[in-house]
Amino acid sequence: MIYDLIIIGSGPAGLAAAIYAARAELQFVVLEKDGISGGQVLQTYEVNNYPGFKNISGYDLATSFRDHAESLGSNFVSFEVSSITRERDKTFHIKGEDGSEYVSRSVIACTGAAHKKLDIPGEEELTGSGVSYCATCDGAFFKNKTVAVVGGGDTAFEDALYLSRLCEKVYIVHRRSLFRAAGSLVSLARRAENIEFLTDMVPKEIVGTDGVVSSLTLKSVRTGTESSIDVSGVFIAIGMTPNSELFSQITECNKEGFIITSSDCSTQMPGLYAAGDVRTKDLRQIVTAVADGAVAVSSLVKYLSE
Numbered sequence: 001m002i003y004d005l006i007i008i009g010s011g012p013a014g015l016a017a018a019i020y021a022a023r024a025e026l027q028f029v030v031l032e033k034d035g036i037s038g039g040q041v042l043q044t045y046e047v048n049n050y051p052g053f054k055n056i057s058g059y060d061l062a063t064s065f066r067d068h069a070e071s072l073g074s075n076f077v078s079f080e081v082s083s084i085t086r087e088r089d090k091t092f093h094i095k096g097e098d099g100s101e102y103v104s105r106s107v108i109a110c111t112g113a114a115h116k117k118l119d120i121p122g123e124e125e126l127t128g129s130g131v132s133y134c135a136t137c138d139g140a141f142f143k144n145k146t147v148a149v150v151g152g153g154d155t156a157f158e159d160a161l162y163l164s165r166l167c168e169k170v171y172i173v174h175r176r177s178l179f180r181a182a183g184s185l186v187s188l189a190r191r192a193e194n195i196e197f198l199t200d201m202v203p204k205e206i207v208g209t210d211g212v213v214s215s216l217t218l219k220s221v222r223t224g225t226e227s228s229i230d231v232s233g234v235f236i237a238i239g240m241t242p243n244s245e246l247f248s249q250i251t252e253c254n255k256e257g258f259i260i261t262s263s264d265c266s267t268q269m270p271g272l273y274a275a276g277d278v279r280t281k282d283l284r285q286i287v288t289a290v291a292d293g294a295v296a297v298s299s300l301v302k303y304l305s306e
């Protein structure tokens, strides 16, 4: 069978694309790597900037997106894509590890992004033993303990605020004294009594004792002096790397690996669209990922009819 559309990935962008594809009555399927929808949103404790919901858990928001897509007849398949090619007849051939294949006239890449690493000693060895990339997943292990959150963006501040409700003390370690995070999050963190800011500092090493994190070594970017803080956990929130490898063979990505797209979410390969965090854009939020899903479907409907 040749589908009109294959959606790869089922975070907010993929789920919104599924809703719009169903409404456009396309023959389509959503391929999801581990059979779980929601992407990064599932790891978000509280979402309070998605219109219509003053406060909703990431899990509930993702579940309602999925329910909505399913209610319109979207078909979700657990399938790990190993390669994508575009053939002379302009169809896309999407192969899985087991050799099975989907064929489609268009594709939307909704594969999102993965956590960046600090690449410092101790990080890899102590991951899962005090080093974490997901405060909402692992925060409960650090109840009444002292932890550090590394980063100065929205994720770092959301993580720090979440952890401050569980932990005795939270350090926010940032390499500058200005933050990328929304002003409202920074104000909340400044008001929290158990959050301490360590700015102009870069992590040098995560130290473990008996196989679990015991301290974090920091270096001042101003003076070069090294210091150490005693912590049981280090939460790393320094941004994301796009999951674009599959597509870099068939379209252009920028130097950070984000798929280059036009404002209609089309890529440089006709029939291939990208939506959500995996594409080049100024603002990576749930609301913009959802908008991308809708825009991509609207653009590819025109492409399919040409």
Ligand code: NAP
Residues within 6 Å of the ligand: 047, 048, 049, 117, 118, 150, 151, 152, 153, 154, 155, 156, 158, 174, 175, 176, 178, 179, 180, 202, 237, 238, 239, 240, 282, 283, 284, 285, 286
């Ligand atoms: P981000 O905005 O890219 O911030 C990454 C932070 O980590 C920056 O402060 C950066 O410092 C720092 N950093 C990067 N590499 C580092 C390194 N090697 N060592 C030390 N620090 C390093 O990433 P994010 O916070 O994950 O957010 C990603 C996107 O998702 C953003 O667009 C954000 O707005 C969005 N987001 C939205 C929500 C929401 O709407 N509720 C929640 C979370 C995230 P510099 O500032 O010095 O570069």
